[in-house]
Amino acid sequence: MIEQMLVSLVSSYRYDKEVVDSSLANAEAAKLREAIAAKKLDDDELLRILSTRNIFQLKQTFQHYKDNYGTSIDKDILACGKSIVESIMKVVRAVIIGLGTDEDSLTRAIVARAEIDMMKVRGEYFTANKSSLDNAVIGDTSGDYYGRGE
16 A cells, blocks of 8 residues: 555656646545545555645645645645554564564565655655756666656
8 A cells, every 4th residue: 555655756757847736636626635534545546636736736736735725735634644554563563573574575664664755755856956856866877766766
């Protein structure tokens, strides 16, 4: 569930031009609210919106979310995120107690948290450099990292 969301967020291509559709942003804010309220961070619509929209479209969507629902989307996701962190802690605990360690599950749990943090890094990189981290890495590595998350 969480892995699907995180992988799609860090591995998708985003159009990086400044194109914004306010009515689409408003409609998608409602879809995000519905998924987050249901604590369905693996919802197909939520994943599609967050993983394919450019930063400008997402900013408009997040502004509509705040205007329409009186709270920022980050606060609502963090509320869900607390349960995500608790879930990751439970998985880590379950795989390390007893005889032997389920290394695959342990690795997935740790990587899931790293990917959440990587989403923040991608946003900050774009803000600071006005270009996507994905495109910068692909350009600097002759495309060696292109498509790695698929």
